[in-house]
Amino acid sequence: MQIATHSTVFHADDAVAAAILLAVFPGAKIVRSRDQSDFDASDIVFDVGGSYDGTKFFDHHQRGGAGTRENGVPFAAAGLIWKHFGAQYSQAIAEEHGIKVEALVAAVDEKFIQGIDATDCGATESNRHLKGNPDVPIELMSISLLISSLNPVSLIEESSVANFDTSFGKAVELATLALQRVVLEEVSCIKAANIVRSCDTGAPVLELTEFCPWQETVIAEMGHVQLVVFQAPDGGWRVQTVPIALGQFEARLDLPESWAGLRDESFKKATGVNDAIFCHPGRFIAGAGSRESVKRLAELALA
DSSP states (O other): OEEEEOOSSOOHHHHHHHHHHHHHSTTOEEEEOOOHHHHHTOSEEESOSSOBOSSSEEOOOSTTTTOBOTTSOBOOHHHHHHHHHHHHHHHHHHHHTTOOHHHHHHHHIIIIIHHHHHHHTTOSOOOOEETTEEEEEOOOOOHHHHHHTTSOOTTTSOOOHHHHHHHHHHHHHHHHHHHHHHHHHHHHHHHHHHHHHHHOOSSSEEEOSSOOOOHHHHHHHOTTOOEEEEEOTTSOEEEEEOBSSTTOOOBSSOOOGGGTTOBHHHHHHHHOOTTEEEEOTTSSEEEESSHHHHHHHHHHHHO
16 A cells, blocks of 8 residues: 655654554555656555545645534644544444444544644644743644654754655654554543442542542532542542642542641641541541541541
């Protein structure tokens, strides 16, 4: 199988598109060219060619582009290839972990592909500034910038077609690893969300049956949950507050002020829980030695 894309300068969208296609079609040959005869001889042509038909041609540079998603993010090569081949890429890992492939494809598009497409199409704003000081610009490194930085550096490295092709190979390797990690992360997020939903009883304290990331699902879907109880990886038990939003320190309910910073005997005395261990000074998490005890801490916090 032969797959074609343009030669010389590359961006993240064509590197990621190549990574997807090489995973779906192992052993395929990628030809980087500007020659129409190479496009005619190829089974798939992406990010070049001036048309999009969803079968052979997957370009977005033609007049009018290649469409936009429902949220307005335009499609570039990565998005077009993911739209048509993402399910094939994701099928095996979705089946292995018992999740719906459609959910995985959508999550990867939202969390990874869309940003690459938007950057390539010039649909993003790059005016980032230091928090609290709008006079200090900050250039944030992104996967798009990182991949683009692999192009031969002008005035320093040879800008031959062969050197661009070698650099593109490195870019595809980086894109392959990044995509693999994003897919694994989204698999974990989907599995975690399913676990969290299955534990919800409508009560203000959510008790998890196993340790997993829970904040995103609880914050987005469970406004009634004030505290979350779980067993930590070290075997201890924890009760944790629910932030009002992801990345925020403010919580729906703080642990009691009188608990702040207490440990061991002082914490046991303050709570009456004989194996209470600690309460963080920030009052967002506390621990005990058993499930029953940490649930008692949650009850006391609610009261």
